[in-house]
Amino acid sequence: MSVSTSQVKLRVLPSGRTRILDEAAKLFLSGGYGDTSLRDIASAVGIQPASIYHHFHSKEELFTEILRIGVEHTTRAFDEVTETLATTLRSLDPQETLLAHIEAHLIALFEHGPYTAANIVAFPVAPEAVKSAVVPIRDQYEQRWDTLLQSLATSGLLDPNLDVRMARRILLGSINSTIEWFTPKQYSRKKKDAQSVNDLANVMTTLVWKGIAR
Amino acid sequence: MSVSTSQVKLRVLPSGRTRILDEAAKLFLSGGYGDTSLRDIASAVGIQPASIYHHFHSKEELFTEILRIGVEHTTRAFDEVTETLATTLRSLDPQETLLAHIEAHLIALFEHGPYTAANIVAFPVAPEAVKSAVVPIRDQYEQRWDTLLQSLATSGLLDPNLDVRMARRILLGSINSTIEWFTPKQYSRKKKDAQSVNDLANVMTTLVWKGIAR
């Protein structure tokens, strides 16, 4: 794993605003937008509901910000992999390139927890105003995948009958849907099944690349 | 397409209960559980909110019934394909078997509209009581896929390194995620891209079976 230049930084106790975002993200993730009240969020943070309005103008703005942060994390993870692969001397195996990006997406999904996961489970039933605000930055992320897959296609590495855009949608859909059943168990070794995010990334990549047929 | 024995039946105007279910399913699909009020539903049906309580004991019961109907439609579609394939004389090609079931699932998803689709987008953020009630019948449906894939694996038709249960989860996840971007255009022929549900099923099956690599 690469080490960013800002890797060495102090562990800061979350400020008020960040505490609100963290707790709200967890609650929106499990209960969606409509069933999560500002009272629930304030209670989880340990403040009064009115205090939230010092940091956010409305409930919708708070929710939008959470989704935005989630996409930001995912996008940054993608770009870091791109950069790392570009500066690597050895030749770029297409399946390994795919694996690296799939793993980055999954790490963002499971290790930045509620922010990225909320983009999967809470976004589809979010208020229209929230969707409209988040769609543009989601598009930017998806564009990166289109570019990646298109470069593979241009190099003749993909099935020529494949619609690249559709393949990207199905690929991201299958990766994102893992949030509903996969739970990474970092320290469990009791089974041979996929336990870590890295294991899951390997299975996903093989399945996407070669399919399930023998 | 097979014709069931009950194909010939009268077009009945939806009764009060069915009207409520139909409109509620649409609203829950677009806005989730918490942001859809009984007033919204009653207004869409053209009745008063209190009238809903003659047909359902609570909002949660109404929502649970909608999700249950959705799973029921999907399960029935799966079973009808299984039966049709079993009574077909010609040999069963594994990829064609897979295609038939994937297409049945997609048809249920897009043509029984709100009921099945709500199970994808509204279920993950549903109240716990609703989830608990629906999970058992969802499990029954998923069990059918496990059985199907296991029979293919036992016949040596699948990648022997594959975890069948995980493959099923990824497979269903990718199929279900199409609800977020695919819109069937029955009568449009302007492009060569997938337009009908049948086209989509073919693309999905090829991708799952052979992967994206050439």
Place this chain on the structure above:
DNA sequence: GTCTATAAATCGATAGAC
């Protein structure tokens, strides 16, 4: 930056007439 207090609207649900 967090608090108390409260406004104004909306929620799920009930009672009872017809």
Place this chain on the structure above:
DNA sequence: GTCTATCGATTTATAGAC
């Protein structure tokens, strides 16, 4: 089986003290 009327609780959001 649908209505009118309404209860009690909860919602987002605001005003203003500290």
